[in-house]
Amino acid sequence: EVQLVESGGGLVQPGRSLKLSCAASGFTFSNYGMAWVRQAPTKGLEWVATISYDGSSTYYRDSVKGRFTISRDNAKSTLYLQMDSLRSEDTATYYCARQNGYDPYWYFDFWGPGTMVTVSS
Amino acid sequence: DIQMTQSPPSLSASLGETVSIECRASEDIYSNLAWYQQKSGKSPQLLIHYASSLQDGAPSRFSGSGSDTQYSLKISGMQPEDEGVYYCLQGSKYPYTFGAGTKLEVK
Numbered sequence: 001e002v003q004l005v006e007s008g009g010g011l012v013q014p015g016r017s018l019k020l021s022c023a024a025s026g027f028t029f030s031n032y033g034m035a036w037v038r039q040a041p042t043k044g045l046e047w048v049a050t051i052s053y054d055g056s057s058t059y060y061r062d063s064v065k066g067r068f069t070i071s072r073d074n075a076k077s078t079l080y081l082q083m084d085s086l087r088s089e090d091t092a093t094y095y096c097a098r099q100n101g102y103d104p105y106w107y108f109d110f111w112g113p114g115t116m117v118t119v120s121s
Numbered sequence: 122d123i124q125m126t127q128s129p130p131s132l133s134a135s136l137g138e139t140v141s142i143e144c145r146a147s148e149d150i151y152s153n154l155a156w157y158q159q160k161s162g163k164s165p166q167l168l169i170h171y172a173s174s175l176q177d178g179a180p181s182r183f184s185g186s187g188s189d190t191q192y193s194l195k196i197s198g199m200q201p202e203d204e205g206v207y208y209c210l211q212g213s214k215y216p217y218t219f220g221a222g223t224k225l226e227v228k
Contacts, residue, residue, distance in 0.1 A: 045157075045165065045208055067180040093162055105155075105171060106212035107155040111164040119177045 002026040002110045004096045012086055022079040022096030022112055030054070033099035035108060036070060036081050038092035045050035046092075049081065050099060063089075070120030086119045093117075123147050123211050127220025128141075133228045134199040142223045144209035146190045153213035154192045156185055159222075160205040169194060201227055 008020040020036070036048040040057040050059045051095035069082040079096055091097050093116050124147040134140045144154065152172040157165035167176045169185035172192055182197045194198055196203055209220040 015199055044222045045159075045210075045219040047219070050217075059215050069186075101170070101212065104213055105151075105153045106217070107153075107167065107170045107210060108165075108178075108212075109167050109170070109176065 002098065004098065004110060004112035006094060006096050006112045006115035007093065009117045011112055011118045011120065014087060014119055015121050016086055017082070018082045020081040020083065020096075020115060020117070022081075024077045024079065024096075024098075027098070029072075030074040034070075034072060034079045035097045035099050035107070036079075037095045037097050037108065037111075038090075038091075039095070039114075040092045043092075048094070051079070052059060067111070078109060086117075088119050091117060091119045122216055123150065123218050124213055125209055125218050125220040127209055127223055130221065131208055131224040131226070133226045134196075136199055136201065136227045136228075138199045140196045140199055140225065142194045142207050142209075142225075144187075144192045144194075144220050146192070148209055149189045150211045150213040153211060154185070154187065155212065155220055156183075156194045157208045157210065157212045158203075158205050159208065165208065192224060196225075199227065203227075 003022045003025045012018050035050040051070045067085045071080045093114040095114045096112040098110045100109040126145045149179045156169040159165040168179045169182045173185045184195045206222045
């Protein structure tokens with residue numbers, strides 16, 4: 001059974017940093033691209049970043065480019081999101097998702113339960 | 122960026138009724154369209170990918186259709202457990218973009 005479990009969320013002041021983790025199990029982690037998707041309170045879904053199966057390629061939405069870094073450790077089956085220079089508008093539940101398909105036909109087939117990040121003074 | 126325009130924003134349906142939700146892309150996304158259901162307080166669940174392929178485990182009353190820029194999700198026979206918010210996603214071009222969501226309730 002595919003399982004994704006996020007951790008690392010919490011309350012952080014504007015301008016500070018936070019690192020999220022996503023522990024994967026139930027599938028061969030190193031075979032899949034992975035992504036972070038976020039959802040602000042009472043709002044819709046927003047793709048944040050994607051990393052290729054081997055970590056060689058990364059993609060970001062413009063609003064987080066230069067502030068967030070997606071990475072992975074295939075030996076530990078773990079995905080990360082380093083978030084620096086956090087802003088109030090980054091407040092959201094952050095979901096880890098497995099990216100499936102083939103270029104350029106991608107979709108997210110499994111999601112974790114999410115971890116809440118609140119940016120506030 | 123590709124804009125995904127989803128309609129209607131909300132919908133109320135009787136049990137057993139057939140409902141449709143639409144998504145229009147601002148450019149051709151070559152059937153690279155997925156549909157998700159999100160229940161309150163839960164993470165999204167994949168229903169349909171490649172516009173019309175039913176995800177393993179998704180009920181067969183869900184079906185998807187469309188091409189180019191116009192896509193739709195149909196629920197044939199509304200059930201109580203179908204309440205939730207439905208989103209479309211285009212995974213054709215970065216940044217991947219979601220529709221704004223359709224809130225579906227039982228009448």
